[in-house]
Amino acid sequence: MKLAAVLAALISTLCVADVTASSAEPLKFGVAAMISPQETVKYYRQIIEYVGKRLGRPVEMVQKQNYDETDRLLEKGELKMAFVCSGPYVMDKEKFGVELLVAPQSYGEPFYYAYIIAHKSSNVTDLAQLKGKSFAFTDPKSNTGKIVPTYMIGKRFNLPPEKFFGRIIYTKTHDKAIEAVAKKIVDGASVDSLIYNYAASKDPRFTSQTKIIARSPRYGIPPIVTRKDIDPALKARVRDIFLNMHKDPEGKAILSAIKIDRFIVPRDADYDSVREMEKWLRMNIK
Incomplete structure (x- = not known):
């Protein structure tokens, strides 16, 4: 009985240590597309830091020179979440199953032209x-x-x-x-x-x-996506932080600086027009 108790305690300690170590790892957040000029990247860093603060976990912003680099990191699992453009979202969902997390609403609608x-x-x-x-x-x-x-x-x-x-x-x-x-x-x-x-x-x-x-015509606005294998509890928590960001004075100030009204849960159907364009181009333009 004593040996069993010791083993149970050891296993419990190891599990707690593993969870603590995991939660201490920075959550890598890619920024491949922005709905404001490049000079406003500081506000995107503030958004990510805001999420990390509310999450109680370190975050790391990863910005690459082009969409291809971010796509590769997402596919390899080196990024768990990323701001991406509408086109890469459609391609990445088909290729390796990225999922919509949230999308910004700007100028009163979650669409752009x-x-x-x-x-x-x-x-x-x-x-x-x-x-x-x-x-x-x-x-x-x-x-x-x-x-x-x-x-x-x-x-x-x-x-x-x-x-x-x-x-x-x-x-x-x-x-x-x-x-x-x-x-x-x-x-x-x-x-x-x-x-x-x-x-x-x-x-x-x-x-x-x-x-x-x-x-x-209008298209679904560039969203924030996650890998499909992300921990569901983490995904739900991060989504909740984004959805409530505009209700908090600090969060609202960050969003207002880049003309984001708030974050919403987008519909995959909002990106169907992008899919239709890409399908037509594959079939007709070489």
Whole structure:
């Protein structure tokens, strides 16, 4: 009996130690897509730190140069959660089963648009007039920065962007694409409406030199996703923190700084239009 009691106590101690060690490990949180300019990354760090504080657990923000790098880390399990773009969410769900956690609601709705922009002094007023001209995409996997304009061109002109535009560059971020148009580095670009609107209201140096010549239909806003093998209790706790962040003065101040009203639970169906575009592009544009 004494030996059994000793063994039970030892097992209990080891289990407690394992749980403590596990909870002390930083929760790695990827930031691959933002609904505001790159300069506001500090607010995303504050969001993640806020979650960590409420969770009582260390957190680590992991930001990569492109969506591919973040996708790889999610797939390998080196990230458990991440802010991702709508396009990568759809691809990653199909490939390795990422799940929606929450999504921001901004300007009163959990949706956004692609804006096709040109310099305000140019004669361009329609996408057709950009044929043969220079154009800026952001990331190859970006929904509004690549997938949407590729779809718009394919559906309307039956051409891939490489045969429609005279020259294409990739700027990595939407704010850099806006700047490229404003400085006449390129003739046009496709950018995230949320980032464009934020910049127009906060620092219109570059947006004021551009004009919107086309707007896409709406798409589900870039969400926060988790791996499907994440601990359900942890997932529920983090989701609850996000959903109640706007009710807390500290949380509300962080969100207000980047024009997020609050976080909501999104529907997977909100991303069906992205799936339909990607399916059409795979079948029709080579």
